[in-house]
Amino acid sequence: MDVTPRYLGAGSFLSRRDPRVLLLVPVLYLVAVAGIVDLRGVLVCTAVALVYYRAAGIPWRGVRANWAFMLIFTTVLVVLNSILTSADTRSGSGTEVLFTVPVTQTAITWTTLSYAFTILVRYVSLAMVGFPVAFNIAPSDLGVAFARLGLSQRLAYGVDLTFRFLPSTWASLHETVDAQRLRGYEHSRSRNPVRRLLTMRPVVVPVTVNALIDAEDTVNAMDLRGFGGRHRTWMRELAFDRVDYLILGGFTLVAVVMVTAKLLGLTGTVWVP
């Protein structure tokens, strides 16, 4: 397993944008689609999300496992919550009962199906604007992007530092597992969650303690270099260009239109064809 963030969209239209754009767009998109239960409204937003996703240039081969996981997880969630049980459903004009779920006795109508499909499409479209955050921002840009978004300079540096620690932490985990295996450690196959957790102690505890002991050296090195003594500067300079403003303006417009439609009650009813 690769724990290093993958910069799959390098060189694409979106990866040439200021990383703050890629962080702000999902927020604006979330505002736009939250609470919309009309499939037509969600489909319009999804079209925008699809164009945005295509601009990310993320190779399918690199993310098909992520999409498969996401689609399976989301589909199970939606089928379970909105179809098999009545945990998350809505009423609407399509009240004709198509069939009844055998065990839960949930009555399935066109409204139920339309609402479930709306939720599924919404999750997929959220993933479309979310994937570029994962695959189109160079890991080294995240710290400065958060700093320029107003996060404390020290915490922004902490974000930077976290990404630098990932490979060494992963290597340490492997070393520890191998060392413990030489001492007879075997990962539990028990179905008892408590027993499984207890058998993970010989791995979790030494990996954590080793990382903490090593961290003391890093703290001392940073203190010796006067970390946090004055305002921090960053090697990478960020500046919005005209295209960045256009993208942000476009998504702001989508958010304003959808929120207005929601307030006017235009997207608050489940659409039944």
Add this chain to the structure above:
Amino acid sequence: MNADAATPRDPVLAISSRTVVFGAVGAALYAVLGLFSFFIPGTQSVAVRPAFALVPFFGKRFGVIAGFFVGLVGNAIIDLLQGYGLTYWNWSVANGLVGAIAGLIFAYLPPISRESVRLVVTALGSLLATAIGLLFVITDIWVQGNGIDFKTFLTLNYGPALLADGIAVVILTPALDAIWEPLSKRTGR
């Protein structure tokens, strides 16, 4: 004063190089170990993530800010690695709140010298922090826009998450704390 009388601590909300480095180390640990989880048999989607125990542990040992950072950034990185981006940012904030609340709880607890009592208090304090912090996922009602009601939130979101994470913190957080206690005294921290 925290639960360990010998351990001096910075002001609760101070951000020193120590806070930053230990927060970053904790977030990296949480991100790496957090990729491993297993389902509880008999439930539909309750996955125990053993690494969650790190969140209250860092909150207790390294303070409110470090605890919040570990939960927030660690969970966000797990989501990034799995390709979700920041879609479920409110769950990351909830993780962060668990660390921050654990930091607050243990910062104001009186010192406890008996190890067995200290470990029990660590487990209970971590469980309490988890129970309070995860309440933030009630924002799913608005953020994900599902229109789920409070009962659904309790039975499908909060309850399973509390059960899974509660098991992890009760078992592993005291174990981590017991090991770190003599080491922290040795380093004078």
